[in-house]
Amino acid sequence: MPELPEVEVFRQIFNSSALNQKVAKVDVLDDGILENISSRAFEIRMKNATFQATHRHGKYLFVELDTEETLMIHFGMTGYLEYYKDGEEEPEYSRIVFNLNNGYNLYYVCPRKLGRVSLVEDEADFIEENKLGPDTYSDEFKWEDFREIMKGKRGSIKTTLMNQQLLAGIGNVYSDEILFHSNIYPFTEVNELNEEELRTIFEKMKMVFEQAIKAEVKEEKFPKNFLLLKRSEGEECPICGGMIKREKYSGRSSYYCEAHQKKK
DNA sequence: AATATTGTTCAGCA
């Protein structure tokens, strides 16, 4: 479930491993992952490039190269990165292998092949072309911006939070988590929420992301009062002891506490 | 064997 915190942790792992390394050779094992570029062109243009810097926007990871291009990585629902010394066994479901000059390999692994990788000219242009909203964990993203985005919206708060064109980075799991800590029922209409409730959602969003990144998105390191450890019908709410319910919405499961996230 | 899972995109409809 690579949402904003997972991608941020992937970025940090990338920074402490592959950053500043030079690509000796790239193997594309499945060209269905590549977007707008052939595997042959990708392999040629990546060869001898050096990874210079990383940025994240929402669920997207960007790696600036020393060529005039930027590597764009999106993880879909099941993607992740692995970094192993050459000679060790290749992870199952590897789709792209970056052989590096330092004798290590960086693997883009994606069992369900819903991720996308591409080379783009410019990160800012990519964000604009894809009409992505502001990154919700950026320091530049303030309460006033959030309030402005929510103004006049009609749909449910959960769908609105997950709309990448409004806000970049929140998916199914973390939208549930944010609303859980905000004491708000996920299918409340945005226009039914008052300013105080919106403010709470904004604050909890920052808190949830900060905690998740601090925990390196490892289950055992999460605060014990997090819903994502209890995503199953009938579990006990770690905040109030109420019952955790599940509701299907457009093919996705939402979990919430019946007792402290009441319908309006 | 059937179902749930996860993110994005798109078609069809109100």
Next chain:
DNA sequence: GTGCTGAACAATAT
């Protein structure tokens, strides 16, 4: 234009 729903994409775990 906005928002909702379901389907499609892929492959696995239960």
